[in-house]
Amino acid sequence: MHDTLAEVSAILGRSKEALGQFQSILEPTIEQAADDHARLYWHHIYEEEEHRFDRLTVLLPMLEEALADEAFLSRENGDFLRLLQDISLEKFGLHNFLEHLDLSLFHYKGTEHEPAITALRDMTAADYQQMKAALETLNRALDTPLSFAAAVPTDEKENQKDHLKLAQYAAMPTASSSVSPSSEARRQLTVGSLKNI
Numbered sequence: 001m002h003d004t005l006a007e008v009s010a011i012l013g014r015s016k017e018a019l020g021q022f023q024s025i026l027e028p029t030i031e032q033a034a035d036d037h038a039r040l041y042w043h044h045i046y047e048e049e050e051h052r053f054d055r056l057t058v059l060l061p062m063l064e065e066a067l068a069d070e071a072f073l074s075r076e077n078g079d080f081l082r083l084l085q086d087i088s089l090e091k092f093g094l095h096n097f098l099e100h101l102d103l104s105l106f107h108y109k110g111t112e113h114e115p116a117i118t119a120l121r122d123m124t125a126a127d128y129q130q131m132k133a134a135l136e137t138l139n140r141a142l143d144t145p146l147s148f149a150a151a152v153p154t155d156e157k158e159n160q161k162d163h164l165k166l167a168q169y170a171a172m173p174t175a176s177s178s179v180s181p182s183s184e185a186r187r188q189l190t191v192g193s194l195k196n197i
Contacts, residue, residue: 001073004137008087009063011127011134015094016056018120019049022101025113045100052093059086075142084138091135094128 026046033039062083066072072080101121108114 001138001141002067002070004134004141005063005067005073005087007130008134009060009067011094011131012056012060012063012087012090014123014127015090015097016053016060018124019053019056019097021116022097022104022120023049023053025108025117026104029107045103048096049100052090052097055086055090055093059083059090063087084142088135091128091131094124094131098124098128 023046026042026049030039030042030046033042066080066083074080098121101117101124104117105114105121108117
């Protein structure tokens with residue numbers, strides 16, 4: 001479990017650094033927006049990522065502190081379970097960041113920012129896949145309560161309408177997305193699943 005959490009910490013650290021780079025690209029775009037629609041659009045993306053940056057600023061030191069104390073990493077420790085909820089929330093943050101980077105590539109295509117955003121996008125896509133695998137590993141290790149739908153983006157939900165899904169964000173097969181009906185009751189670590197432990 002320690003190694004998995006160390007991997008999560010590295011992913012979130014890279015993501016925090018990437019957020020700062022992305023925000024520095026967005027700032028002049030907001031300032032120089034041609035109209036209120038463009039300004040609101042970019043401001044909305046900037047604000048969501050700023051909130052995530054603030055969450056990571058709080059979460060990363062807590063995660064590093066937890067990694068320094070093996071005894072902390074216990075299913076019986078409520079603080080550890082709350083930390084895992086925060087980590088699960090940041091999986092969604094990675095997914096949203098990936099979408100924001102993709103959206104920005106439409107605007108920055110052919111500009112000096114395209115290579116930097118493309119590199120951030122590729123790193124984030126790989127990190128998102130690693131984060132999903134890490135949460136699967138934690139799910140198995142902790143045998144946490146089932147609430148899987150709450151932890152799955154729209155694009156990855158099996159029973160979601162197809163026209164609401166975007167293929168580029170659809171799930172790659174994982175242990176949880178290919179469960180058989182008899183194993184659907186397997187317990188999962190999600191944002192809200194740890195409340196009753």
